[in-house]
Amino acid sequence: MNPPLRGEPLSVGFVLLHRFTLLPFAAFVDCLRLAADEGDRSRQLRCHWTFMNSTGEPATSSCGATIAPCAPFRAPEEFDYIVVIGGVLDDADRVDTAALAYLRRAAAAEVPLVGLCTGVFALIQAGLMSGRRCCVSWYHHRDMIQRFPTIEPVADRLFIDDGDRLTCAGGAAGADLAAYLIERHLGKAWAMKSLRIMLLEEARTGAHPQPQPVVFGKIEDRLVRRSIAVLEQHLGEPISMDTLAERVGTSRRNLERRFRETLGVAPQKFARDLRLRYGLWLLHYTGKSVTEIGERCGFADTAHFSRHFRSAFGMTPSEMRKRATDPGSDRVDPFFLHIESNPSL
Structure with a gap:
């Protein structure tokens, strides 16, 4: 037709x-x-x-x-x-x-x-x-x-x-x-x-990514909230802390202090763990290879991605995918899964 x-x-x-x-x-x-x-x-x-x-x-x-x-x-x-x-x-x-x-x-x-x-x-x-x-x-x-x-x-x-x-x-x-x-x-x-x-600014294209189910508790510090929003926009391209500080209108030293006071972790580590959670989501909900996912999350190579992933979640990306897709296994839901090395995530 x-x-x-x-x-x-x-x-x-x-x-x-x-x-x-x-x-x-x-x-x-x-x-x-x-x-x-x-x-x-x-x-x-x-x-x-x-x-x-x-x-x-x-x-x-x-x-x-x-x-x-x-x-x-x-x-x-x-x-x-x-x-x-x-x-x-x-x-x-x-x-x-x-x-x-x-x-x-x-x-x-x-x-x-x-x-x-x-x-x-x-x-x-x-x-x-x-x-x-x-x-x-x-x-x-x-x-x-x-x-x-x-x-x-x-x-x-x-x-x-x-x-x-x-x-x-x-x-x-x-x-x-x-x-x-x-x-x-x-x-x-x-x-x-x-x-x-309808109070929508513009139409999103079909290729626009679905929102990732990354969950945070309530964050009072506006500077930290703004920083997290910037980090979420750069999940595939690591942003330097100097650039992040400039984007949110503060110094790197103040940014690091506010993150530690609010979340108990440096912004560098928070950013890496955020990218790992994005990788976890991609493993569950896309058919992309582990290599593709590591690249999409901004890691230099698959070994680098796998090493940090195992440290955060207790298993390799391949093991996590098998567990996620095996009908007989308990589902590991990335919406709620805790990153042990960072209680704020």
Whole structure:
């Protein structure tokens, strides 16, 4: 199916699965709504959207909010895109066979399909993602590996445009993907109009990294907080302490004193441990090699990275990856894992 000409209305059909997640749905559809009309009038002029499910009854989200009206599935050819939004994953997952059949019908009609949040799991269940990369939230990366071992999950970016298949990690990234499609079909001005009304400065690209789950306690010192923010922006390129001090408007000596007073550790060591935690996250949620991860985290070579990693986490990067991907092992969650050598992380 050829995309509509720039300026023609953009038509999107939403497939709302059982207990679909509300935020990615709301972010996506509100971006369409704001681009569809002048101001906040919400008329479906430049964009059209339809909510559908297999029953035609109101659809209940994971938080209990209900979306109505919902139509039974309509002819896929009516839409430029069909967006399927998945729900909460649990051991008793229900399979909506009617929805899967509809997605296969849409694929046969060459209508591009969008898997939003866990909606990508439905595309896989429908047999529509063979040989393709699937963007998934880091939070659901392990679920995908365990359920679909032949699929390549990607958890270090917001969304992937693979032509007639688009997959998105979900959450607020639903707005980024919607803006991307609005700009493609209606022009950048309409995409930016939506984002600015939504108080979003600009659309993040699909390659924009997902936020890493690095956890800190409450840090009162504003200078230390600002320094950490700069360090997070340079995870792959170590920044010198003199440069860091200059960036936050202080001396190196004062910076080191404030870190020790606030976190009990020098900023140099804090920066290295922060890069190690980033490496831990990449081991869990991407398929990059240990060598690639060491380079991406700013270490000179694999041996250097492995030595510091083992010192921090008690095992080598390869051992950690095996433990993370082995279905029979206890999961080591990088969201909570403690770096022994630095209690502040």
